[in-house]
Amino acid sequence: MTSDTTSGQPVPEQAAPLVSLKNVNKHFGDLHVLRDINLDVARGEVVVVIGPSGSGKSTLCRAINRLETIDDGEITIDGKALPAEGKALAKLRADVGMVFQSFNLFAHKSILDNVALGPIKVKRTKTAEAKEKAMALLKRVGVDNQANKLPAQLSGGQQQRVAIARALAMKPKVMLFDEPTSALDPEMINEVLDTMVELAQEGMTMIVVTHEMGFARKAADRVIFMADGQIVEQAAPEEFFTNPKSDRAKDFLGKIL
Numbered sequence: 526m527t528s529d530t531t532s533g534q535p536v537p538e539q540a541a542p543l544v545s546l547k548n549v550n551k552h553f554g555d556l557h558v559l560r561d562i563n564l565d566v567a568r569g570e571v572v573v574v575i576g577p578s579g580s581g582k583s584t585l586c587r588a589i590n591r592l593e594t595i596d597d598g599e600i601t602i603d604g605k606a607l608p609a610e611g612k613a614l615a616k617l618r619a620d621v622g623m624v625f626q627s628f629n630l631f632a633h634k635s636i637l638d639n640v641a642l643g644p645i646k647v648k649r650t651k652t653a654e655a656k657e658k659a660m661a662l663l664k665r666v667g668v669d670n671q672a673n674k675l676p677a678q679l680s681g682g683q684q685q686r687v688a689i690a691r692a693l694a695m696k697p698k699v700m701l702f703d704e705p706t707s708a709l710d711p712e713m714i715n716e717v718l719d720t721m722v723e724l725a726q727e728g729m730t731m732i733v734v735t736h737e738m739g740f741a742r743k744a745a746d747r748v749i750f751m752a753d754g755q756i757v758e759q760a761a762p763e764e765f766f767t768n769p770k771s772d773r774a775k776d777f778l779g780k781i782l
């Protein structure tokens with residue numbers, strides 16, 4: 526609650542979470558990969574998700590984009606429940622941008638077309654307008670001079686920045702990143718992280734699976750530590766990295782720091 530400065534009366538903040546997961550469970554056969562996940566992400570918040578391999582981080586991201594179904598619980602984006610299929614799902618998915626470890630660009634399309642195609646096909650944006658906007662996005666991520674090349678002609682770091690531009694072209698309300706730098710050569714990691722930090726500073730709501738502590742410290746409002754499909758611990762980055770509470774988190778940080 527903040528106070529209305531003229532009347533002194535408390536007024537409700539715009540408190541509704543942009544992304545909300547309530548009691549979300551997911552099994553793959555006998556494997557319980559998401560266990561009663563409760564997570565609210567506020568508008569403009571940057572949440573970093575870390576945890577051991579196999580703890581359910583990717584499944585969590587995929588569930589939020591409904592690339593994966595859930596067994597029970599509820600996921601809402603900006604107050605709307607994720608619809609099962611069809612046009613309603615496509616529409617809501619456009620609100621959720623996703624960047625994967627592998628860049629997943631269309632190999633036979635130019636960089637510019639990679640970014641312009643989503644708006645043309647899904648949002649029915651006119652081609653010329655979509656290309657103009659795509660060019661502006663390529664400029665924003667620093668690869669506008671590569672616009673007419675094919676993905677394979679770019680470095681991994683450049684391709685990942687194109688993937689970010691492509692996701693942004695849909696004007697998402699939230700961006701999900703699943704280990705966006707873990708397939709990159711070390712010298713290219715920072716150019717992608719810098720782009721993500723800028724995005725965070727511009728106020729984008731972001732859920733980022735990464736073990737890049739520098740990014741978490743610079744950009745995250747909150748770190749979520751997952752193990753065995755559960756949120757074990759969450760805290761502000763500085764607090765989490767200097768003073769982890771659970772043995773699982775201490776053990777994990779001991780291995781990666």
Ligand code: ADP
Nearest residue numbers: 553556558576577578579580581582583584585
């Ligand atoms: P993380 O991203 O934290 O490494 P994942 O979400 O990828 O974890 O996986 C969580 C668990 O679910 C792992 O044990 C993984 O092997 C299993 N898993 C993931 N996807 C599938 C699938 N499509 N079918 C069966 N098991 C899966």
Ligand code: MG
Nearest residue numbers: 582583584704
């Ligand atoms: Mg993963």
